[in-house]
Amino acid sequence: MAESGQVAVIVPAAGRGERLGPGAPKALRFLDGSPMLLHAVRALAASRLVDHIVVAAPPEDVEGVRGIVGHLEGVQLSVVSGGETRQESVARALIGLGPEVDVVLVHDAARPLVPVELVDAVIAAVRSGAAAVVPGLPLTDTVKTVDDSAGGPPRVSGTPDRATLRAIQTPQGFRRETLRNAHAMVDPDDPVHTDDAGLVERLGVEVVVIPGHEEAFKVTRPIDLVFAEAVLARRRSSDGRS
Ligand code: CTP
Ligand code: MG
Secondary structure, X not given: OOOOOEEEEXXXXXXXXXXXXXXXXXXXXXXXXXXXXXXXXXXXXOOOOOOEEEEEEOHHHHHHHHHHHOXXXXXXXXXXXXXXXXXXXXXXXXXXXXXXXXEEEEOOOOOOOOOHHHHHHHHHHHHOOOOEEEEEEOOOOOOOEEEXXXXXXXXXXXXXXHHHOOEEOOOEEEEHHXXXXXXXXXXXXXXXXXXHHHHXXXXXXXXXXXXXXXXXXXXXXXXXXHHHXXXXXXXXXXXXXX
C-alpha cells in the first residue's frame, strides 16, 4: 500500500436516537454545551493522520450540520445527506471519496468522546497491512442466546464462552477498496448490518481486533449522557480548567 495515500473518516450521524427518547436527532443533541457531533468531529480532526471527514447528516439537517462542523480547520470537511439505515448512510458518504484516499475509517457520531489515540491506533493497524480493523473490549456481563418463539418470556438457549467475545466499537478502519467492495456486494434481501466490519466479514476478509477504549462508548440510552458528561467533567478537572 502506498504510504502517500490519504485518510478519510466517514461519520454516520443521520440516526434519530430513538432509544435516547424524544428530541432532536441524536448527533445534534448537546453535551457540555456543544452538539455530540461536534465533539466527535473535533476528536477525529485532532488526529494529524486524518485528511478528510465526511459526515452523513439527517436529511433535513444537512445545512444545519454544515454550520456546526464547517468551520473546523486542519481537515477537509464535507456533509452528505444520510440514509434510512446506518449502512445506507455510510454507503452514501463512501461514494464521494476520491482515489487519493486509501484508508477509510467509519466512526459513529454517537461516540463523541473517542480518544485520538484510538483513532491513530486504528489508522496505524491498517497502514501496517490489515485490510479491516475494529477496536474491541472484553465483555463484563455474561451473554446468553435466547429463544422467544414459544411466546411468553424468552427462554435461554445457550451461553457462549465470554472469553471468546468482544464488544466492538468504532472507529473501524479499512483499506478503501475493501470497504467499497463490501458495500458493493450488499444484498438488499439481507438483514441490515449494524457495523461495517459485518459487511467485510461476508467477503471472507480477515478483520483484526485491536484494544478498544472505555471512553469510545456509544451514547445510546439516557444514562449514557450522564456518563458522557461525567467523562467531560473529569477531563476538564485533569486539564486544570475547572
Ligand atoms: N446512523 C446513521 N443513519 C441512520 C441510522 C444511524 O447515520 N439511518 C448513525 C447514528 O447517527 C449513529 C450511528 O449510526 O451515529 C450508530 O447508530 P445508533 O447508535 O443506533 O444511533 P441511532 O440510530 O440514532 O439511535 P437509535 O437506534 O436509538 O434510534
Ligand atoms: Mg440505530
